[in-house]
Amino acid sequence: MAAITLKDIVKQYGDGFLAVKGVSLDIADGEFVILVGPSGCGKSTLLRMIVGLEDITAGELTIGGERVNDKAPRDRKLAMVFQNYALYPHLTVFENIAFPLRLQKGQFTEEQVTAKVEFAAKTLELQDHLQRKPANLSGGQRQRVAMGRAIVREAQAFLFDEPLSNLDAKLRGQMRTEIARMQRRLGTTTVYVTHDQTEAMTLGDRVAVLRKGELQQVASPRGLYEQPVNLFVAGFIGSPPMNFLPGEINGSTMRLPFADVPISADLARKLGGKNIVIVGIRPEHFEDANLLEESKVSSGVTFTAPVDVSEWLGSELYAYIPFETNPDVATTLEELDRDLDGEGLRTQLIVTLGSETKVRDGDEANLWFDPARMMVFDPETGENLTWDAEAAKTVDEENEADRKASLERAQAREKARA
Amino acid sequence: MKQLSTRAKWAWALITIFVLAYALFPIVSIFATSFKLPSQLNLGLFWPKTWTFVNYEEILAPGGSAQTLFLSSLRNSIGICLIATGIAVVLATLAAYAIARLDFPGKRLVLLTALGVSIFPVISIVTPLFNLWRNIGLYDTWLGLIIPYLSLTLPISIWTLAAFFRQIPWELEQAAQVDGATTWQAFRKAIVPLAAPGVFTTALIAFFIAWNDFVYGISLTSTDRARPVPAALAFFTGASQFEEPTGSISAAAIIVTIPVVILVLLFQRQIVSGLTQGAVKG
Numbered sequence: 001m002a003a004i005t006l007k008d009i010v011k012q013y014g015d016g017f018l019a020v021k022g023v024s025l026d027i028a029d030g031e032f033v034i035l036v037g038p039s040g041c042g043k044s045t046l047l048r049m050i051v052g053l054e055d056i057t058a059g060e061l062t063i064g065g066e067r068v069n070d071k072a073p074r075d076r077k078l079a080m081v082f083q084n085y086a087l088y089p090h091l092t093v094f095e096n097i098a099f100p101l102r103l104q105k106g107q108f109t110e111e112q113v114t115a116k117v118e119f120a121a122k123t124l125e126l127q128d129h130l131q132r133k134p135a136n137l138s139g140g141q142r143q144r145v146a147m148g149r150a151i152v153r154e155a156q157a158f159l160f161d162e163p164l165s166n167l168d169a170k171l172r173g174q175m176r177t178e179i180a181r182m183q184r185r186l187g188t189t190t191v192y193v194t195h196d197q198t199e200a201m202t203l204g205d206r207v208a209v210l211r212k213g214e215l216q217q218v219a220s221p222r223g224l225y226e227q228p229v230n231l232f233v234a235g236f237i238g239s240p241p242m243n244f245l246p247g248e249i250n251g252s253t254m255r256l257p258f259a260d261v262p263i264s265a266d267l268a269r270k271l272g273g274k275n276i277v278i279v280g281i282r283p284e285h286f287e288d289a290n291l292l293e294e295s296k297v298s299s300g301v302t303f304t305a306p307v308d309v310s311e312w313l314g315s316e317l318y319a320y321i322p323f324e325t326n327p328d329v330a331t332t333l334e335e336l337d338r339d340l341d342g343e344g345l346r347t348q349l350i351v352t353l354g355s356e357t358k359v360r361d362g363d364e365a366n367l368w369f370d371p372a373r374m375m376v377f378d379p380e381t382g383e384n385l386t387w388d389a390e391a392a393k394t395v396d397e398e399n400e401a402d403r404k405a406s407l408e409r410a411q412a413r414e415k416a417r418a
Numbered sequence: 419m420k421q422l423s424t425r426a427k428w429a430w431a432l433i434t435i436f437v438l439a440y441a442l443f444p445i446v447s448i449f450a451t452s453f454k455l456p457s458q459l460n461l462g463l464f465w466p467k468t469w470t471f472v473n474y475e476e477i478l479a480p481g482g483s484a485q486t487l488f489l490s491s492l493r494n495s496i497g498i499c500l501i502a503t504g505i506a507v508v509l510a511t512l513a514a515y516a517i518a519r520l521d522f523p524g525k526r527l528v529l530l531t532a533l534g535v536s537i538f539p540v541i542s543i544v545t546p547l548f549n550l551w552r553n554i555g556l557y558d559t560w561l562g563l564i565i566p567y568l569s570l571t572l573p574i575s576i577w578t579l580a581a582f583f584r585q586i587p588w589e590l591e592q593a594a595q596v597d598g599a600t601t602w603q604a605f606r607k608a609i610v611p612l613a614a615p616g617v618f619t620t621a622l623i624a625f626f627i628a629w630n631d632f633v634y635g636i637s638l639t640s641t642d643r644a645r646p647v648p649a650a651l652a653f654f655t656g657a658s659q660f661e662e663p664t665g666s667i668s669a670a671a672i673i674v675t676i677p678v679v680i681l682v683l684l685f686q687r688q689i690v691s692g693l694t695q696g697a698v699k700g
Contacts, residue, residue: 053592074598086589090611099607100597149597 002064002156002189003029004050009059011045011213019045021213022059027157030407032183032190034204036197036236038340042213043193044161050191051080051159064156079150080159084166085142087134087149094130097121097148120148123182140171147182157189164199176203184410197237201225205403209233211339219392220399227392231278231332231382234375235340240283240318240350244333246326247279247376254279257323258349259303261371270385271376276328277385280375283318283352288359289368300370308348310361319359321349329379336382445675452668459664473669488670490642491650495674498560498646499628502567506575506624507617514579515605519588529577536573544637551638558639563646566634571624578623582616583609618685626678647674 004027011020020042027033035043048054050061052073061069068076079100087096097117101108108116121127124144134142143163150158160179164172180203183190194200200207201221209216209224209232217229221237228234234242248255249271254263256279263271271277289302309320325333325347333347351367359365376385422430451459452473454466461467477488517525547566548557556562586609594604635649642650651670654663 051596053595072600073592073595074600078596080593080596082589082593084587084589086587086593088590088594088608088611099594103594103598103603103607149593153597 003027004157004189004191005060005062006046006050007060007062009046009049009061010057011042011049011054012057019213020049023210023213023215025208025215025218027189027191029189030187031403032180032192032203032205034200034207035191035193035210036195036200036207037210037216038236039195040212041210043195043210046210047080047159047161047191047193051078052076077153077156078159079153079155079157080161081143081146081150081163083162085134085146087142087145089134092131092133093121093126093137093145093148096134096145097152100149100153116152117148120152123151123185124148124178139167140175143167143175144178147179151182151186151188155188157191158183160190160192162194163192164194165196172199179203184406185414187407187411198239201237205399207237209236220396222399223392223395226395227387228375228384229387230384231280231336231377232339234280234377234384235336238282240352241340242280242282242375243349244336244377245279245281245323245349246329247277248326249275249277257325258305258321259301261301261374263371267376267386274378276326276379278329278332278377278379278382280377281369281373283350285369285373286351286353287368288353288357289366291354291357292368297368300368302366302368304364304366305349307359307361307363307365310359312355314355316355317353317357317359319351319353319361319365321351321365323347323349332379332382448668448671451664452672454665456663456665473665474673476666477670477673487642487650487653488647488666491645491647492674494560494642494644495629495646495648498563498567498644499625501560502564502571502628503621503625505564506568506571507621510572510575510579510620510624511613511617513576514583515609517576517580518583519591529580532573532576535569540570540631540633544633547634548637558641558644560644562638563634563644566638567628567631570627570631574627575620575624578620579613579616582613582620586612622681622685625681629678 004025006023006025006027008022008024009020010018010022012018023042023046025033035046037043045054049056050063052068052071056069059069060067063076063078088099091099094117095102097120098113101113101116117130118127121130124147126141126144126148129137129141129145134145137145143166146163163179164175167175176199179192192199192203204221206218206220207224208218211232217224217233219227224233224237228237231244235244245256247261249263249268252263252265252268254261254277289297305321305323307319308322311318311320351365353359374386377383378385447464450465453469453471455468455470455472458467477485479485513528516522517529543566551557551562556565590608590612591601591604594608595601599607629646630648631646632648635646636652639645639649645653647670651667654666654670
């Protein structure tokens with residue numbers, strides 16, 4: 001169990017390509033940190049540098065207080081679960097899990113090895129499969145064997161490299177909870193790489209968002225959701241993704257494609273002399289005005305808009321409203337769309353409404369939103385001009401307290417069970 | 419796969435029989451010849467009029483005219499080919515691992531040289547080699563044959579094993595390294611068991627290439643100290659000046675071919691077994 005510290009880590013390949021551009025990250029002992037970002041952002045490279053399969057071009061990596069830049073993977077006492085499991089096909093499940101123990105010749109007696117393997121198998125419910133070969137197991141079982149191999153060593157930290165991306169959606173959900181349970185139970189520091197923001201939000205104590213080798217923001221999932229520091233983070237976190245609209249400033253009003261919104265003096269001051277900004281509103285912050293109580297309607301902005309396509313999912317309804325974007329911000333938004341692995345087919349507003357709504361495609365919908373939930377971004381730098389440092393700090397402190405409490409509870413449960 | 423119609427099945431059966439007959443006819447013919455009496459060789463019959471073991475006795479039993487010649491050449495062949503195969507496989511395993519996993523300057527050069535060496539005509543090297551071996555004393559020795567045989571077996575072994583190693587996913591070694599293995603341990607425990615079918619195939623191919631060699635065998639040896647079987651067969655003599663030793667040669671050919679066929683049949687299962695299925699997803 002150890003803390004991992006990354007200081008200004010840089011990775012440059014032989015041909016000059018910079019995969020990681022100076023990332024600094026502090027991972028506390030027992031923390032579950034997720035590295036998330038679109039493909040090519042350097043998250044897997046960063047993970048491989050932590051485990052030692054890639055050389056670190058510049059920067060310092062410390063594990064448990066020791067500098068490990070030059071140590072071989074075997075000396076770092078870490079355990080890794082690969083994306084495609086990497087199980088030894090010629091060994092049974094038992095031998096696969098026992099492999100790391102057998103490499104340390106003389107350290108463990110045969111009974112100790114068996115005991116450890118069986119404990120790992122029990123944690124992951126693999127007791128019935130110990131004598132089978134990987135070729136005869138399902139995807140989820142193979143994944144659990146890979147995890148078993150990782151936990152049997154009592155390593156300082158666990159590293160996961162997109163372990164769930166090869167599983168189908170339902171299994172992914174089940175395995176996610178398994179991983180969360182396992183981490184809480186063992187209390188080991190974990191670094192988890194994924195491109196799926198749902199996994200990032202649900203599993204992590206803290207999430208580090210990466211883009212093109214640079215760290216955008218490190219915060220709790222709630223911190224990233226409520227106080228994203230820039231356009232990229234805001235667009236990456238949240239499903240369906242945040243809507244980005246051009247906003248024209250006229251004195252104390254902001255003109256959006258479908259409504260005019262009054263802006264507070266504070267905000268007007270922050271915006272300086274800008275004429276045009278990018279406004280972000282999450283789909284879930286819209287409501288069907290017809291279903292709201294009278295008292296609430298006046299606290300926000302109401303507007304009507306034509307709905308092009310609607311998707312009813314049972315628990316909610318997605319309504320798609322196309323709009324014309326401003327050419328000044330079109331380039332920034334297109335670039336953002338590409339970075340987020342999007343297709344960028346057309347500009348449309350996605351609105352999430354409750355399932356009782358009568359809005360259907362072709363309708364003129366009567367919608368409401370609260371301008372206080374709106375986020376305003378600088379069209380050139382992408383910076384979130386409405387970022388509230390105080391609120392972000394409070395959220396993070398709450399999150400840290402929650403994490404410690406949850407860990408203590410899990411450890412107490414473990415002791416009680418033993 | 420849709421079921422073949424009866425007509426199609428008959429057609430395929432006929433073609434198969436034809437191909438088998440065409441391919442196996444010479445071997446069956448030699449097999450038949452080896453059981454014929456030398457005096458009855460020219461009778462024009464396919465199967466022996468009288469089945470006899472006299473040809474086999476000639477070459478195997480003590481007192482047979484060709485026995486010392488044949489048995490010593492068999493011993494030479496087996497010894498030289500096994501040693502050449504062993505060395506080639508060990509060296510090729512190490513070379514193929516480096517070629518499949520690492521990127522080093524001169525990698526392409528190594529592969530192209532190997533290819534060039536294997537397609538270079540042997541006959542043009544034989545005369546200078548004969549002179550050189552005589553000068554340094556390797557003429558008519560086992561080592562004098564093992565070294566040229568390495569030039570025959572190494573290139574194909576390197577190419578075959580490199581293809582096998584490329585199929586084994588790199589993650590297995592990386593997982594072994596993270597689990598605490600040194601590079602050598604990772605190679606030995608994770609890769610070698612998976613490469614075993616590849617190594618068997620390569621050893622088999624290398625062995626056959628060495629075994630079938632005639633040019634080196636006949637040019638670089640002069641006595642039964644080092645003469646291998648293909649070369650020895652050329653020296654068989656019949657009972658008199660006018661009698662061809664066809665019978666003994668056929669018997670020798672059968673003795674030499676059958677073990678090889680058995681080896682292939684035995685190892686065929688290993689090669690086809692597909693050991694790496696299930697290790698890695700996708």
